[in-house]
Amino acid sequence: MGEIEGTYRVLQTPGSRLGVQKNSGVSTLEPGQNLSTAMASSPARTHERDLQIKIKMLDNTVEVLDIETTMLRLAVKFFPPDPGQLQEEYTRYLFALQIKRDLAEERLTCSDNTAALLVSHLLQSEIGDFDESEDREHLKVNRYLPNQERIQGKILEFHRKHIQYIENIFSLCFHSIFWFSSPPGLPVDHSQLSSLVLKSPLGLNPAFPVNLNAAGQGSSPLLSPVLSDAGGARIEEEDEMKRKRYPTDKAYFIAKEILATERTYLKDLEVITVWFRSAVIKENAMPEGLMTLLFSNIDPIYEFHRGFLKEIEQRLSLWEGRTNAHVKGDYQRIGDVMLRNMRTLKEFTSYLQKHDEVLTELEKATKRLKKLEMVYKEFELQKVCYLPLNTFLLKPIQRLMHYKLILGRLCKHYTAEHRDFADCRNALKEVTEMTSQLQHSLIRLENFQKLTELQHDLIGIDNLTAPGREFIREGCLYKLTKKGLQQRMFFLFSDMLLYTSKGVTGTNQFKIHGHLPLHGMLVEESENEWAVPHCFTIYSAQKTIVVAASTRLEMGKWMEDLNMAIEMAKKSTEKSDIFLKPLPNSPPPGSSDEVSLEQESEDDIHSSRSSLDRQSHHRANTTMHVCWYRNTSVSMADHSVAVENQLSGYLLRKFKNSNGWQKLWVVFTNFCLFFYKTHQDDYPLASLPLLGYVVSSPVEADGIQKDYVFKLQFKSHVYFFRAESKYTFERWMEVIKRATSSPARSSLLLPKDEKDRHTD
Missing domain, CATH: 1.20.80.10 (Acyl-CoA Binding Protein)
Known part of the structure; x- marks a missing residue:
């Protein structure tokens, strides 16, 4: 085998590249000896030479220590090429x-x-x-x-x-x-x-890889959005030591929750104030009047919360004793910071009251201006926009609700004699006054936001945001057709019921198959008649359809909400045109006394109305798509509860195939866990929708030998997460349980006077 021609160079050793002198040593061989002869001829005692160690002291004096009969152990360290x-x-x-x-x-x-x-x-x-x-x-x-x-x-x-x-x-x-x-x-x-702590590294560690689809799992995009097991494994012992150094008072962990959720909230505001602003300015897509209306209302709020976040960070630093340790006893509280900032925040109430107008005008402009509509849709595809864009406009009012809940938790924790109790109680009064003023506005905004979100995701309807219409429930049911039971997405509103199918083309939108007005509608259970489990029949003036739910619980939710909505429609004195106006592409109404068995058309199969002007690769973690994949449903009452149960913070995720744990910044919002490497990241690395998941503590068979671990399971998909304290563990269990279990009734369907009493 011949030599390969070319230019060769000697690679430097890591030591020489770091500036270390070349390796050198002192020979212990006598003149004329080599290593083999010396080993053969020397007595055993020769190998036990005294070891002399020189130690240079701080005053530059040198001390020599003689150590006899010392056995040295060689540790070989292997470095990966990457x-x-x-x-x-x-x-x-x-x-x-x-x-x-x-x-x-x-x-x-x-x-x-x-x-x-x-x-x-x-x-x-x-x-x-x-x-x-x-x-x-x-x-x-x-x-x-x-x-x-x-x-x-x-x-x-x-x-x-x-x-x-x-x-x-x-x-x-x-x-x-x-x-x-x-x-x-x-x-x-x-x-x-403790005496050998090294100086912190320079922070040049590369980001770890992410695997959003674990091998061996189904094709559903909802079943395996999990981070890779690579990186971050060696943190268990470090986490234990950190836990010992920081305070253990419950109030401290409540304050940490304020800090963590405030960081997430500020990042959410930046989606509008930084990222969306940049997108519309770059394309010159938004009229000047709308630009002024939008950003003049949200910029002052953003600037206020930037300063508020810095105050919370400084207070937590003092509380943890990281700085000014001699005065830390005066700073182990958060009530004074909250009171001062809640009073300042009251000055921004007028800005918050204009968010209704901002949402409405933005929606009108996107319908009217094609360029703005295109920029809007393209921006929603960016990683930084991890939720529907207009969801971020609701965050300022929703954040007030969070302050109210967390201050209430602090007041319950403290005794009346505690030095922080009075400030927390007064701060709670201030924020309660604001939430009382904005509660009805928030309900209206959340409904409008949901209607506009559905408007973008549904093909075949253009007037979904008609005045007076309220969203009630969305979810998956199986409709009886000539081909048998076919999966459909149903959407219940205060005036009608829509049913749709999911397109099979590049767009993830749902195409409307039909709509049924609620006036004159009747719903009854029909399992015995059709011999189909969890089956019920919907009679309307236009047609009669038979549907089946995935479980008896789901059937109960649908029948309860349908009957309540029908009763409310009966009491309505006005019959607006929106109740009876035909929708595009709706099948012709059939006889009211026979069951309509829907025919699967070529248009349904190929979803030919891909609507190029509305094409959009929507996220698979929106509630609509999660309900489709998980065969479940979500009501507006569920959405309202989920808003109250948002949480952020660092968690440890257990690796699937080892005992290692990986530290991640986790945000829980909109029924979904979003995973980040740190709280400073602008967009999530992966997400895990939790609808259908059950949260519990690990059992003995799981083999988890750690404290504060909770288990998430959906069918065969199991994940373990570990919190830093008992309080944090209980909070994660609480918010996930509350957000993923449906309330008994929907307050949105109560009469107005009852609704007012309910919200007050």
Whole structure:
């Protein structure tokens, strides 16, 4: 085999790239000896030479220690070829130092943008968050790149985007090292480690990969949106140590919940104030009047909450004793911060009252202006817009409800004598006054938002947001057709019942097959007549249809809501045209005394009305699509309960095939868990819709030997999540249980006077 021609170079060792001197040693062989002869001829005692250790003290004096008959243990450390797979913080630290040296010596081949980004991380590790004057002064003294002056502007621009990295360092646990006499991979005792804590790494660790479709599972996009098991496995011991360092008072964890949910809320506001603004400005798609109406109402709220979040972060830092430890006793409370900001927030009530107008005008403009409609739809496809866009416009009012609930929880926790009780009680009074003013507006806005969301997702109806119409329930039922039972999505409103099928083309929209007015409708159970489980018949003036639910519970929900809606329709004194106006593409009405067995047409099968002007790849985690895949339903009352049960925070997710746990930032909203690597990420890495899931504590057979773990299960799909405290564990169990179990009745169908009493 011949040699391969070419140019060869000697690769540098990691030590030489870090600036370490070349390896050298002192020979213990006598002149003329080699290693083999020395080993054969020397007595055994020769191998037990005394070991001499020199220790250089801080005053530069040197002490020599003689250690006799010492056995040295060799620890061999293997490094993966991909730096992104480095797990231990010390090896990441060495890798970061190597990057730093390679940048300075122009050994790292990369673009100017990449070099500037790397240097910005180095700046962040040296001086913390962005400060232009401090940055420029530091760059004058320290040279990270040969051409540093030329790209200094880019370096500063990148550093400006790194927010609160130093705050995160406080939450990092001690970095594990192992003794030569210990097996690699096991952390040393905490008391030993305290004197050996290494400086935090530079934070250059790459993002871990994400797997949204685990192998071996079904094709449904809802069944396997789980993060990869790669990365983040070695955190159990660190998490235990962190738990020991921080306060354990319940009030502290309630304050942490305020902080976590406030971070998520601010990110939600940025979807409108930063990302959507950028999209419409770039395309010049929004009229100036609408721009002013939208952003003049939400920008002041956003700026207020930015300052509010900083106050909460500072208070939690003091509470945890990370700074000013000598005065921390005066700061182990949150009521004064809440009271001060709730009083300030009252000044923004006028802005919140205009959100009704903002939503209405935005919807009108998107119908009227094709360019704005296109920008709107394209923006909803972006990762950062993880919910329907107009959902984010409801967040400011919904956030007030969260403040009310969490302040009520604090007041229940404190005794009347506690120094924080009075402030919490007064803050609760302030926010209760605001929510009372905005409660009816919120109900109206949530209904309008849901109608517009359905308007975008349904093909064959253009007047869904007609005045007076209220959404009641959506979900999957099986309709009896000439081909047997066929899956359909049903939508119940205060005046009519729609049924649709899901398109099989590129669009995930649902096409309307028919609509039934509620006036004159009758619903009765018909299991015996049709010999179909959970079956009931719907009689209307136009036609009669037979449907079946997936469970008896689902059948009960539909029949209860249908009967209540029918009763309310009977009491209605006005019969608006919207009740009887035919919808496009509706099948012709059949005889009222015979059951209509729907014929599957070619149009149904191929979904030819893909509607190119309305084509949109909608998310599979909207409630409409989740109900379709999970054979369930959701009412407007469920949506209202879900709004009250939103939660954010760090959780540990158990890997499927190992005992490791992965730390993730988790947001629970709209019946769905959204997973992020950190709270600073702009968009989720994956999501897990929870409709149909059951939350419980692990049983012995699950083999979970940790505290504060809850289990999520849907059929064969099982996930384990671990909280940091008893309070946090109970909160996650509570919000998931409440949001995924339906209320007994829908208050939206009560008469107006009863509804007023209910909401008050």
